[in-house]
Amino acid sequence: MKANESIDETYLNIYELLYERYGPQYWWPADTPFEVVIGAILVHHTNWANVERSLEKLAPYLSDPETLARLPEETLAKLIRSSGFYRVKAKRIRAFLRWFQQYDYEFQRVKKVHQENIREELLQIYGIGQETADVILLYVFHIPVFIADRYARTIFQRIGIHVPRTYDGLRKQVENHFPKDANLLNEFHALLVTHGKTYCKKTPICDYCPLRTMCSRLV
DNA sequence: ATCCTGATTA
DNA sequence: TAATCCGGAT
Numbered sequence: 001m002k003a004n005e006s007i008d009e010t011y012l013n014i015y016e017l018l019y020e021r022y023g024p025q026y027w028w029p030a031d032t033p034f035e036v037v038i039g040a041i042l043v044h045h046t047n048w049a050n051v052e053r054s055l056e057k058l059a060p061y062l063s064d065p066e067t068l069a070r071l072p073e074e075t076l077a078k079l080i081r082s083s084g085f086y087r088v089k090a091k092r093i094r095a096f097l098r099w100f101q102q103y104d105y106e107f108q109r110v111k112k113v114h115q116e117n118i119r120e121e122l123l124q125i126y127g128i129g130q131e132t133a134d135v136i137l138l139y140v141f142h143i144p145v146f147i148a149d150r151y152a153r154t155i156f157q158r159i160g161i162h163v164p165r166t167y168d169g170l171r172k173q174v175e176n177h178f179p180k181d182a183n184l185l186n187e188f189h190a191l192l193v194t195h196g197k198t199y200c201k202k203t204p205i206c207d208y209c210p211l212r213t214m215c216s217r218l219v
Numbered sequence: 220a221t222c223c224t225g226a227t228t229a
Numbered sequence: 230t231a232a233t234c235c236g237g238a239t
Binding site for chain 1: 222223224225226227229
Binding site for chain 3: 085
């Protein structure tokens, strides 16, 4: 139990150090819940800058899922070309739209029908995996989940925390040792991504890292 | 374990 | 020129 207590403090400490350095992140970067979903699919293994270009081309459709659903797959694919994997991603967006249509393209109805098992429902959609499902849960439905993405895994591992191998393993560990608060989890994920992009990247830049004091790499 | 893919970076 | 980018399906 002693190990759990120390993990408990560690995740909160990380959050506080990151927040002190980077400040509020105002996530997810989107104007509407529907745009959150599109962005989350487009960003698969892709730089966000490439996603923004696609979102600009999709701008006329982002306020109207029904019209986007009527676009032929290859037309959609061309619009999102800059995001890479554009053929698969076009299929994934259309798969989501087919599912979304059942609820008249309204997230409110999704929540009413499913209440507790939105995650399972989302995971059945082609192209929506665990991370994307959690992004939707947190940033669309404001349900408190931890997004156990690559950045989080890398950052925690480098610090010296014993990180579970699976996605759900890490997700649950953090959820068990961090406040179950959608606003805090929103900010935590955003801060981890920002930190992963600026300091804790593939080859980390450890000078002036906000987590220096607790990182096992540095001592 | 491999494939999907364009744009930027090292 | 190769590696990398807020993954997921096969």
